[in-house]
Amino acid sequence: VSLAPPATRAEYLDRLRDLLPARESPRILVEVEGLLEDRMDAAVREEGLPRHEAERRALTALGPPETLADRLLAAPLQVDRTTRRAFVLWFGVLGAGHLLVSAILAAAGGEGAAIPGLLAPLDGSSLPGLLSQVLATLFMDLGILFAVFALLGRGRAPSGLPRLRLTPTWSARDSVQGAVLVLLTAVLLLPPVRDALLAVRSGGVRHPLLAPEVTAVLPWAYGVLGLVLARQVLCLVRSGEGTVALAIDFVASLAGVVFLGAVVTRGDLVRLPGSLGPEASGVLEDLITRLLLLILVVWALALAVRCVKRAARLRDLLA
């Protein structure tokens, strides 16, 4: 599977960087950029071409970044560096996120697996047990990633795993959409709205679906939503994501994982009215609980991955 040719010099250099060994790439990139600029300057000066057309021609003269990288490297690799780097990065981020959720589940007092075979609180009662659990978690993530890369194909996997980059593209529209979503969620969490939507009618009375243990921790969500909103507003005001917004995003993601961890470790997630009959309400409760658990755990995992990525980006920026 071939990637689309890079449209801009920045994109070209970005892709070339991903294909080269880390220790050599800075020097090569400076030299390649010099070549591009020389050709662009000549095309603008001598042929009167517009800058973007000169850039396009200069990129064409260099050929695809993959071909250039192959020519620059003494021995072509069986697995190209883009794929290898994407795999290693995703493994690091997914593994760290997975362990973070497990640790938070343990800290929240969770007992038993949140999702059997996939996610359980870390058991710190013995060191060998803890180590084997960590290893098992990492092996599982490795297997999941192998499957994803195999399904997407080697060439497409790096681009098929979205938002791998630690610096996601930002737009005012994203921030506005994000802010609106946060406000909508806040409204949905208001007790009158929540009880009106998440309720079942039985015996002429509406019974809230969520168990009281869950509704007790729901106000924490406003803290998380407040952080997310603050980040969106800050990005809008500054027309981009600065260090402060990034730090807020990191804290918000972490707070989100903690909150979701607190929710999934409650004794009961759902409570149905007894008037439905003990058997029917038991089966329905179990079904809805499992569905909710799956959604919340996947959400927590996604937030944990985001948290790790934001931490890595923050470290880069501060360095």
Add this chain to the structure above:
Amino acid sequence: LVTPSGEARSLDPRLETELRRGVVLLVSLTLLDRPRYGYDLVRLLAKAGFEVDEGTLYPILRRLEQQGTLTSTWDTNGARPRKYYSLSPEGRALRDEMAAAWVRVRDATDAALEETS
């Protein structure tokens, strides 16, 4: 070239490119007798009839530099830093050897062509 039916036809450009490719290295080494930057060399090669794009030339220059055939310096006096390549003593020796080899190849080719014409 002459076709079997006796008509003259021009050489397939790809074949000519193939022929020229063999001597691009020698011509590049000759042009690098004095310091030149990458794009300057591309233009000089084009002027001499050797169309080589940067994507082909740059890896060659880099390899020659790693092998010690070329040396490089950065000129930081211009609007932006620019890397200049030039022949090292080993590069000069290689250029001379290649030039001698080229003369032998050319003579042998000429002789073969004369025999068949």
